[in-house]
Ligand SMILES: Cc1ncc(COP(=O)(O)O)c(C=O)c1O
């Protein structure tokens with residue numbers, strides 16, 4: 292499998308190099324040159340596989356030629372052995388044809404574990420084979436950071452630097468990152484918001500001159516293709532449990548950087564019969580406004596009760612637009628340039644494709660809290676605020692109630708006690724057993740101004756020889 296850049300000016304790479312490169316040198320994102328497409332019969336043949344075997348079938352074509360099958364199997368089995376639920380991604384019924392896919396059964400309690408625990412192991416495997424040392428630089432609004440640290444903390448070939456917005460992640464999220472000690476693990480609390488962290492990471496990939504000789508940056512954000520690849524699996528898994536491929540299924544996806552829903556879009560392109568894909572946003576609703584009226588207009592970032600989705604510029608939207616523009620890299624490069632500085636509409640042919648693929652809905656804090664409390668009253672199920680946004684959007688956008696609607700429950704409610712208690716839940720929800728001592732552990736992190744040079748000099752001073 293070869294991978295090409297969405298901006299058309301970077302060399303095509305194999306999986307191993309794509310995983311280690313992150314952002315393409317032309318500023319684009321890597322996508323497979325062509326996507327595998329499966330017939331209904333082929334899809335049906337996987338319908339009763341356990342999660343790990345299904346993950347192998349879906350991931351294998353993307354890594355073929357780089358990771359031998361036996362090694363891939365071992366990596367996948369080891370990755371998901373850390374999850375707390377035997378189903379890995381259990382489905383929970385909320386109402387008639389209404390389902391939640393619990394994606395928070397991994398070690399750090401968010402859907403990021405599905406991809407980042409695998410990415411950590413893949414990196415360890417490849418770096419050991421190459422005898423290469425790298426530097427990870429990642430931006431987090433709270434969940435990617437802890438999953439990436441957990442996934443890579445044992446890798447002796449990696450120094451990891453995670454930027455989170457200072458005082459803008461929940462205390463549980465911060466402690467999940469800052470209590471993990473190791474001389475290769477560094478947390479930076481940036482005096483800014485998530486988009487500043489993400490922009491800094493992208494700028495650093497474009498100019499890596501601050502790194503010691505011989506080192507390169509590796510991405511743990513969803514700009515790294517390996518992240519997306521691993522997230523395709525659970526769409527298939529959930530759809531099978533509800534009768535696919537002979538039955539269609541819809542998904543509602545709490546959306547920030549557009550990685551998770553992009554994985555759902557790919558599952559559909561690969562042949563999975565998905566009826567609706569609902570883009571569920573919080574008040575940072577640029578994607579909802581764009582999908583509704585073809586106007587891409589940046590507003591100031593708002594801090595909400597769903598902080599992990601406090602994102603204005605969604606990285607992976609570019610990957611989806613690349614397809615809607617018939618893979619015209621030059622057009623995407625021009626569009627991305629303009630989207631940075633002005634309000635943009637896209638040609639009707641491309642916009643019709645976007646409209647044909649997605650529904651969208653934006654949920655404010657009041658409706659988020661209301662949904663948490665209604666679902667708790669009706670079903671005694673405690674949603675986290677991000678998952679609540681998914682449920683509310685699903686209920687608003689669901690077109691055919693005979694088609695099952697699955698909301699991706701992207702985080703455990705214990706990560707976000709503020710929202711949960713605003714919804715009337717009496718106490719902070721308990722953390723799972725393995726995290727019971729989280730509030731007793733020492734923390735270590737560096738508060739740094741929103742200044743690229745300051746971040747680079749902190750990194751340069753802390754990268755191990
Ligand atoms: C809990 C949670 N839900 C939803 C999202 C949105 O996912 P994505 O960025 O892939 O759209 C994120 C992170 O962005 C998250 O941490």
Ligand SMILES: N[C@@H](CCOP(=O)(O)O)C(=O)O
Nearest residue numbers: 431432433434435512513548
């Ligand atoms: N919500 C994310 C933001 C980063 O998104 P990513 O999927 O591109 O890593 C987080 O929790 O950090």
